[in-house]
Amino acid sequence: MTENTNRARPISGPVLNRSLRWMRDNLFSSPINTVITLLCVYIIWNVLDVIVSWAVLNASFGAAKEACEAATGACWAYVHDMWRFLLFGTFPADQHWRPLLAMVMLTSGMLLSMNRRFWSPWLAVAWIVGFIAVYFVLRGGVLGLSPVRTAQWGGLTLTLVLAVVGIAFAAPLALLLALGRRSEMPLIKVVCIVVIEVFRGVPLISVLFMASVMFPLFLPEGVSIDVLLRAQIGIIIFQAAYLAEVFRGGMQAIPKGQYEAADSLGLNYWQKTFKIILPQALRLVIPPTMSTFISLFKDTSLVVIIGLFDLLAATRAAVNDPMWRQQFIEAYVFIALIYFCFCFFMSRYSAYLDNDLKKSTSH
């Protein structure tokens, strides 16, 4: 962009002229650039050719399975047949409106929370109420809803529950860990350092494995904690350990003068932290925070190793369905698109928020 404006060409004339000029300036400005441009066009053309002919030109879009036999490309009938399974897993088929409602609640909650106008302590209260509602919608056993065990929750529903609950609880926990690690009280500091370093030092898979296999060994006879809850707590602590270091980095980037100004005005530790330091520190670390959230979203797929049935696990089960010849490419492309939509959206939101906050405090 800056290069363009530096050349300061007047923007006028018909669109065609302008785009030709843009191409000349940016794509064909020298012999080397011309060669690179042509090479890239060639590569892109070949890749697109393969993708488009597989996904569109040679694909069969009908709902009928038989049509696929003839098609050489993708068989989208498969996704048509399987999407309920991918979204809801093994949730009882006549109750599918419940996980759908849960997903709508979670995603609309996220969308509303993105609006800065709603940022207040009430938002946290609303989320807690929302989580309780989602829990009962899925679990049932109240208001005449039939009970559904957590082991039957699955598909995208389970992925969303793990991810959204994970983000909602990992962030405040990370904040406490980060503050604790910077604390001057030795006991608190040591505890926080140990939690952060231990959970950052082991892979998420082993955290989940320990939560599922080892943790019950320490419980007294007869007491059991739901495996989904254990996995959820494992994910929360694991991601909080990473996020704590992100937050701590942000706090360290705040100039000493800000602390001194707050001190000399007589603000106490909590006022200084919540009114002066954190609002600035968290702003600085929006991009890496969102990165952590995105990896949390994708890492929920690891719960498959302890027998939970998330989106990826459902897909793996679906491609083994004997009714179909193995349409694994279609299935994986489909869920890749789902993952991508969520993650790309989070990434765009992070960029928007970053910009918006910068704009509002400077020229």
Place this chain on the structure above:
Amino acid sequence: MTEQSRLADRESVIQVKKMNKWYGDFHVLTDIDLDVKQGERIVICGPSGSGKSTLIRCLNRLEEHQEGDITVNGIELGDNVKNIEVIRKDVCMVFQHFNLFPHLTVLDNLTLAPMFVLKQPKREAEATAMKFLERVKIAEQANKFPGQLSGGQQQRVAIARSLCMNPKVMLFDEPTSALDPEMIKEVLDVMIELAEEGMTMLCVTHEMGFAKQVADRVIFMDAGQIVEENEPHEFFNNPQNDRTKLFLSQILGH
């Protein structure tokens, strides 16, 4: 002198006795004795690294001293957190780099501490804030963010922010050193006005014109010690110590 008599029967606000401070092995302040009367205007000068900023930063505990006593308004300044909080309400600091809170508007910068520390209702805090913004001639910028103001404007906001706490003593740590030359005057004008209204001020500065005009006493520091102190006319015209003479010849010589 008339200046001295003006202050003779005033009470001391700050008393420093035999204060010593080290950074590790480095002895940064040595045997500092200082007595500040109510309404007294003191300018502290000296070469860089002489400990003058460190001295005033000790007075509201932005730095810890290791030996000696500091008493503010009769309250002992030490490890006691409650005492520190009480003293900080009365002793405000204006910094070289302003240290405004960049994420808050000018108005919010001014009302934050009165609302949370002095527990003033929002409306009252805002009224006070606007009063002081008008006094530093910057009321029209109330809803802007610090990043949108010039250096001189930011420093005037910082002074107003301190005034909102209704302090008994104001510390200025090189308040004009980070400013472009054309903005120094607007900040000094505000400080002169404050001095004339009787605010107790300790000011670390190289603005000798300001010292001559408003100071009751000029303190010269070198190598962590108070080398010489006197009322401004005597200090500038008849310095006693060789180090003072050298320093004055360097900064007034050009």
